[in-house]
Amino acid sequence: MPPGETPADPSRSWPADATLADVGEFEVIEALTALFAQGEHVEVGPGDDAAVLWSDDDQILVSTDLMVQDRHFRRDWCSAEDVGHRAAAQNLSDLNAMGGRAHSLTLGIAAPAHLPLAWLLELGRGFAEECALAGASVVGGDLTRAEELVVAVTVLGTCRIDPVLRSGAEPGDVLALAGRQGWAAAGLAVLSRGFRSPRAMVEAYRRPEPPYAAGPRAADAGATSLVDVSDGLLADLGHVAAASGVAIDVRREALAVPEGLRAVAAAMGGDPLDFVLTGGDDHSLAATFPAHVDLPEGWTAIGTVGAGSGVTVDGTPHEGAAGWTHF
Amino acid sequence: MPPGETPADPSRSWPADATLADVGEFEVIEALTALFAQGEHVEVGPGDDAAVLWSDDDQILVSTDLMVQDRHFRRDWCSAEDVGHRAAAQNLSDLNAMGGRAHSLTLGIAAPAHLPLAWLLELGRGFAEECALAGASVVGGDLTRAEELVVAVTVLGTCRIDPVLRSGAEPGDVLALAGRQGWAAAGLAVLSRGFRSPRAMVEAYRRPEPPYAAGPRAADAGATSLVDVSDGLLADLGHVAAASGVAIDVRREALAVPEGLRAVAAAMGGDPLDFVLTGGDDHSLAATFPAHVDLPEGWTAIGTVGAGSGVTVDGTPHEGAAGWTHF
Structure with missing residues (x-):
């Protein structure tokens, strides 16, 4: 989707209980990526072999985190939207912890075939909302089938000044x-x-x-x-x-x-x-x-x-x- | 590990059949990251909240891919080293397909507790070797427990000139x-x-x-x-x-x-x-x-x-x- 365009409602043509297997890989990806508005720094968002971003800094911060169902979240304790928020927050926080700001995230999802499309799209919505809070775009991802639901996120960003590491504390601080x-x-x-x-x-x-x-x-x-x-x-x-x-x-x-x-x-x-x-x-x-x-x-x-x-x-x-x- | 240092043998102190559960999260991560030599563009590699990279280009290419055991690979068909090579190759290829070159990758692993440490380290070795073929460093990652083995990779790189998209083919080409x-x-x-x-x-x-x-x-x-x-x-x-x-x-x-x-x-x-x-x-x-x-x-x-x-x-x-x- 070109930067600035409003996402259409991606779930309009599917029954409420349609699963990923019902909908098929490419349509699931299309519905999911329609949720992700692209910031001005994104030249190429989801859909090609790689995303292309512009950065105004020659320093790149990068971090990655996985979340596994029933280990990092339970679907009966958290809504899909909550899981999306948490997956994004966990990664955005890693750049926060360097003194940095995120500009882009990728979202990889391994999911069972019986997962409802509606659930996955809610996760996508929560993820996009949390990214927007931090001023970052979801620029790419991957979707594959698995027995267990795993959410794999990578976050990219910059520091205006030197990143703050874990190693600089001094006696007297x-x-x-x-x-x-x-x-x-x-x-x-x-x-x-x-x-x-x-x-x-x-x-x-x-x-x-x-x-x-x-x-x-x-x-x-x-x-x-x-x-x-x-x-x-x-x-x-x-x-x-x-x-x-x-x-x-x-x-x-x-x-x-x-x-x-x-x-x-x-x-x-x-x-x-x-x-x-x-x-x-x-x-x-x-x-x-x-x-x-x-x-x-x-x-x-x-x-x-x-x-x-x-x-x-x-x-x-x-x-x-x-x-x-x-x- | 500082850029240029030679990794020590990380598995020396564990019996050959030690599992991830035997060794524990932090020591597994230490053994794994010891395999990853850092390129000169890496200011902070694995171990802090995020990696810090220098890029000589203001354009960033990024792509992410997941591999799931028994779907993308079978442990009886491929060695752990093969799986590492394939996981890296699949991602490096995505930047190749933009006309770009990779400089950095992150490696996320969700793995069962009974997975042998030796198997995981072989995967890490294969992954690092394939990255080295393309001139890229493994700058960070995540390790978590799961029922099913999932390898989640993100690759970062640059193009010297404009990236080549899927959308530019013209009649007569x-x-x-x-x-x-x-x-x-x-x-x-x-x-x-x-x-x-x-x-x-x-x-x-x-x-x-x-x-x-x-x-x-x-x-x-x-x-x-x-x-x-x-x-x-x-x-x-x-x-x-x-x-x-x-x-x-x-x-x-x-x-x-x-x-x-x-x-x-x-x-x-x-x-x-x-x-x-x-x-x-x-x-x-x-x-x-x-x-x-x-x-x-x-x-x-x-x-x-x-x-x-x-x-x-x-x-x-x-x-x-x-x-x-x-x-």
Whole structure:
């Protein structure tokens, strides 16, 4: 579709329960790509052997992430639109965590033949909406058949200034956090016990709201390290501590614990701070700043960087898991 | 790993039959990324939230493709190294088909917990080798657990001149082909009947040899359209005919039919040209050139472009399937 054109309704000619097998590969791709409006930087969007993009920067940021049904999402817990939002958010957040901005994404889908077209198009709509929030276009993709639903996303973007790595934290820096943290983990805990409230926590799991402005702002302000919290706050701070060769201490009392988190923890007999310390699905950002820097908008100091190694909470190693791993 | 360093043997500390679950996510990723030497254009390779690349061109080509076990490859027909080569080749070929050159790839893997680490590392080795053939680096990736093995690749590159699309063919142009065509389809036919020879055809299926120099050469020579043959020669020419608004005629006698193809067809009682006309796994290239152009090295004229629509063989519609679809 040429840049700027409005997508037509792609599902108009199919019954509501048509599956991918009913519709066929090429028509599914056509219906899906019709959802993806192309930004001005896109010379050739979906449909040729490759997409062709213009960049005003000679630096390219690229990251890729997979999501697997029943591992990263459950179709009875999330709508297709939620899954689309989450798949895009997870990748957009990776560029946010370099201080960058995304301009383009590709969307690869391996899907069972019996998947309804309507479900896939809803996923596409959610994906496109989340990309639009970050100002990025869906420029290409792939669709293939599989037994299990897998969503494979790659995101491209740029930094206006030098990207902020995990390896630059220095003793004396301030540790800061941007975005909601622990909400999605609490929402997931609620859903996995068969409940649907507190609604704010469940919605935070279904549709994270990564702080897309916070990454570039941190870079502009001179952040020394930056990471997105996708494995769990303590686990990801562990990556920063290891890459930077420093010790990081989180101050418990500096962490925001909203009423919804308290309610979930009370219902389950746990500590609400555990969600904050080990949750990953919010795609918040953690950064370190030199002590003299005024923290930019959206950032809150939550700890300190010192000499040494490892991550502590109020000076003590945290008991229990720091996050989760895939194998 | 810094650019230019030689990767250490990453599997040294694990028993030969260790599975991904035995080794754990982070050590698997470490072992895998140790295989990927980084080119000079890579500022930050695998290990941070995103890779950071330098490009000397303001145009970016990007394409993505998925491969699913038992659909795109079978582990009893192909070695892990073959699968790695094929996954890279399929994506590198997409940029070749724009007249471009790849510089960077990402490798996403969804894999069962019981997959042997050794198998995955062999895949990584094959992938890296194929990327090196095209002068490209593996700059990032993702690893997650799934029931089914899925390999999701994204390739980035540039064109020195304007990319060649599917939509530029004009009546009067010459149709030309570069690379082996039909060999892999014959090899697949052999394997699916439980045989292992002719070896050249089977090897062509296991490890395609896309003509990576042919795409940029065609662009330099002024090709009006360019496509890689991944769905089948007639099917992909159909995409060109539709995108360009032209008719394409393939001349049967111009198509190379090597002895191995004849042998496979004879053993199966079919026409060897069917492999050439409908095979897709060789990742050959088809292009159209203005009639006055001397075809560049590696290209052979196989037909003509006329006014009208659709694809014919010696003036007649081909009977039977033009290629294959995923749903």
